[in-house]
Amino acid sequence: xxxxxxxxxxxxxxxxxxxxxxxxxxxxxxxxxxxxxxxxxxxxxxxxxxxxxxxxxxxxxxxxxxxxxxxxxxxxxxxxxxxxxxxxxxxxxxxxxxxxxxxxxxxxxxxxxxxxxxxxxxxxxxxxxxxxxxxxxxxxxxxxxxxxxxxxxxxxxxxxxxxxxxxxxxxxxxxxxxxxxxxxxxxxxxxxxxxxxxxxxxxxxxxxxxxxxxxxxxxxxxxxxxxxxxxxxxxxxxxxxxxxxxxxxxxxxxxxxxxxxxxxxxxxxxxxxxxxxxxxxxxxxxxxxxxxxxxxxxxxxxxxxxxxxxxxxxxxxxxxxxxxxxxxxxxxxxxxxxxxxxxxxxxxxxxxxxxxxxxxxxxxxxxxxxxxxxxxxxxxxxxxx
Amino acid sequence: xxxxxxxxxxxxxxxxxxxxxxxxxxxxxxxxxxxxxxxxxxxxxxxxxxxxxxxxxxxxxxxxxxxxxxxxxxxxxxxxxxxxxxxxxxxxxxxxxxxxxxxxxxxxxxxxxxxxxxxxxxxxxxxxxxxxxxxxxxxxxxxxxxxxxxxxxxxxxxxxxxxxxxxxxxxxxxxxxxxxxxxxxxxxxxxxxxxxxxxxxxxxxxxxxxxxxxxxxxxxxxxxxxxxxxxxxxxxxxxxxxxxxxxxxxxxxxxxxxxxxxxxxxxxxxxxxxxxxxxxxxxxx
Numbered sequence: 001x002x003x004x005x006x007x008x009x010x011x012x013x014x015x016x017x018x019x020x021x022x023x024x025x026x027x028x029x030x031x032x033x034x035x036x037x038x039x040x041x042x043x044x045x046x047x048x049x050x051x052x053x054x055x056x057x058x059x060x061x062x063x064x065x066x067x068x069x070x071x072x073x074x075x076x077x078x079x080x081x082x083x084x085x086x087x088x089x090x091x092x093x094x095x096x097x098x099x100x101x102x103x104x105x106x107x108x109x110x111x112x113x114x115x116x117x118x119x120x121x122x123x124x125x126x127x128x129x130x131x132x133x134x135x136x137x138x139x140x141x142x143x144x145x146x147x148x149x150x151x152x153x154x155x156x157x158x159x160x161x162x163x164x165x166x167x168x169x170x171x172x173x174x175x176x177x178x179x180x181x182x183x184x185x186x187x188x189x190x191x192x193x194x195x196x197x198x199x200x201x202x203x204x205x206x207x208x209x210x211x212x213x214x215x216x217x218x219x220x221x222x223x224x225x226x227x228x229x230x231x232x233x234x235x236x237x238x239x240x241x242x243x244x245x246x247x248x249x250x251x252x253x254x255x256x257x258x259x260x261x262x263x264x265x266x267x268x269x270x271x272x273x274x275x276x277x278x279x280x281x282x283x284x285x286x287x288x289x290x291x292x293x294x295x296x297x298x299x300x301x302x303x304x305x306x307x308x309x310x311x312x313x314x315x316x317x318x319x320x321x322x323x324x325x326x327x328x329x330x331x332x333x334x335x336x337x338x339x340x341x342x343x344x345x346x347x348x349x350x351x352x353x354x355x356x357x358x359x360x361x362x363x364x365x366x367x368x369x370x371x372x373x374x375x376x377x378x379x380x381x382x383x384x385x
Numbered sequence: 386x387x388x389x390x391x392x393x394x395x396x397x398x399x400x401x402x403x404x405x406x407x408x409x410x411x412x413x414x415x416x417x418x419x420x421x422x423x424x425x426x427x428x429x430x431x432x433x434x435x436x437x438x439x440x441x442x443x444x445x446x447x448x449x450x451x452x453x454x455x456x457x458x459x460x461x462x463x464x465x466x467x468x469x470x471x472x473x474x475x476x477x478x479x480x481x482x483x484x485x486x487x488x489x490x491x492x493x494x495x496x497x498x499x500x501x502x503x504x505x506x507x508x509x510x511x512x513x514x515x516x517x518x519x520x521x522x523x524x525x526x527x528x529x530x531x532x533x534x535x536x537x538x539x540x541x542x543x544x545x546x547x548x549x550x551x552x553x554x555x556x557x558x559x560x561x562x563x564x565x566x567x568x569x570x571x572x573x574x575x576x577x578x579x580x581x582x583x584x585x586x587x588x589x590x591x592x593x594x595x596x597x598x599x600x601x602x603x604x605x606x607x608x609x610x611x612x613x614x615x616x617x618x619x620x621x622x623x624x625x626x627x628x629x630x631x632x633x634x635x636x637x638x639x640x641x642x643x644x645x646x647x648x649x650x651x652x653x654x655x656x657x658x659x660x661x662x663x664x665x666x667x668x669x670x
């Protein structure tokens with residue numbers, strides 16, 4: 001009874017004031033705690049990791065994060081300026097240099113699943129281990145960003161530029177050897193030039209006029225071998241290897257030198273569409289196949305051609321591998337296996353006189369498999385937007 | 386025909402709409418097309434390969450002089466050899482193991498010069514300039530040669546990451562700001578100005594390759610960067626031994642006045658800051 005009465009009685013004004021002050025104080029404390037907690041939580045949020053670098057190493061020296069874009073805050077607790085790096089094998093993946101003593105610097109890196117090493121201040125300090133586990137978002141590959149092909153296309157341009165320099169040199173050698181009627185030197189220069197010509201078969205294929213003048217077969221012309229339009233490598237081969245003579249080849253060799261110069265000028269500013277890297281390479285392999293599908297044996301020079309085409313394809317595969325690995329590791333593995341089997345079927349050294357009679361069936365099958373795989377990989381390499 | 390006057394509200398809407406459209410078109414035009422970056426990135430790799438070829442040849446001569454015990458020649462070749470490494474540092478640094486064995490400084494090791502893992506250019510610098518002797522340097526010379534050759538073959542096989550290439554300009558100027566102006570890089574040979582020029586050359590090459598694209602985005606930025614590069618190079622030129630012959634090299638860093646060190650700090654710092662925006666400007670962030 002009395003309890004009820006006491007509960008119902010209004011609090012005294014003094015108790016009211018005291019309560020107000022108390023609750024105000026509590027609010028201030030709560031606010032303070034809240035702010036503090038914000039400060040404490042922020043740096044170790046979802047994608048943020050703190051690495052303290054002391055005079056003797058990293059703390060922690062083992063770190064596990066999920067794959068994706070991750071931010072690390074590096075705190076220099078040593079007494080000299082440091083750098084902090086994430087290293088993949090021997091390659092620096094991301095780094096922050098010159099962090100002054102006492103300062104903290106953020107570093108953001110996009111990490112794939114795998115094991116990495118962290119450098120921790122002094123080179124004599126033990127390195128830390130960074131384990132990146134696969135995250136769910138990894139499972140479904142996002143489309144490639146629009147910038148994904150800059151690297152591969154630039155590297156391919158470097159490759160074509162350097163190959164063209166060699167091609168210009170050996171085309172010049174070929175012309176000179178023919179002019180001085182040195183059959184052996186001419187054959188040697190021919191093999192070198194032809195090999196590079198076929199390394200570049202894909203970009204040359206983008207220019208039908210040059211492709212025809214450099215690489216057309218006699219069968220492509222109305223009057224076949226006698227056709228005045230029939231020039232280029234196959235015409236020169238007819239003279240040097242079938243007729244075993246340099247006779248009448250001067251003009252053809254001059255023409256080849258001019259055409260190679262034209263090619264160099266065009267490729268210097270050409271922008272190769274990304275899809276052509278794989279599609280174009282598939283196409284040149286298929287073109288070779290088209291000439292040999294029914295062959296029981298493959299002649300020596302045709303085999304040399306396939307060796308060179310495969311070297312060109314190998315360069316393309318190596319350029320696309322990082323993108324394929326990200327988008328479709330299975331596709332990459334299949335392609336790599338097929339390329340390896342083709343390479344094993346081929347004689348190791350081109351230009352030397354090998355048996356020249358590779359197992360035609362095996363070769364044709366292996367080439368066909370690589371061509372088909374290459375033709376299919378652009379599906380896995382769709383660009384964003 | 387009389388065009389109906391829009392009421393006030395619709396006017397505002399139209400204005401807002403136009404503004405919106407304008408900003409959309411502006412952004413669309415502003416973005417550098419990714420394929421436009423292919424050429425400059427490729428040209429940069431050709432520049433790096435060219436410098437690597439020079440690095441290999443010069444390292445051959447430098448290390449041969451050490452192995453032959455020719456102290457004077459080895460000292461003379463130290464700085465002209467390093468220049469090629471300093472120019473291509475953004476790429477060379479990607480290979481952590483080689484960067485350490487080729488270019489680490491004694492401060493990177495707890496035991497400093499005495500550390501058994503301390504090798505490369507700066508270990509040789511210590512022997513040649515501090516100890517004034519080629520004694521015991523043969524192993525370091527051979528190691529350097531092998532490392533430089535290994536670097537050459539790795540870089541040849543490397544697809545250059547566009548972000549690293551474009552970001553390299555700022556990285557080089559930061560390097561200058563952090564370790565060159567202080568004179569700590571070549572503390573025994575005092576050839577810091579050679580390295581300084583190498584870093585500036587490397588940064589400027591990257592900037593020049595991407596300049597046409599950057600100019601489309603921000604002409605003022607390009608003009609400012611050019612000016613600052615010119616200022617830095619002008620001060621450097623004052624210390625050339627022969628103004629007409631870049632190969633003659635530079636005076637000792639001890640000769641650089643405090644006023645000139647301060648005069649270099651300004652434009653170098655601004656360059657490092659400005660160039661760090663180049664990646665974003667070219668759509669590579």
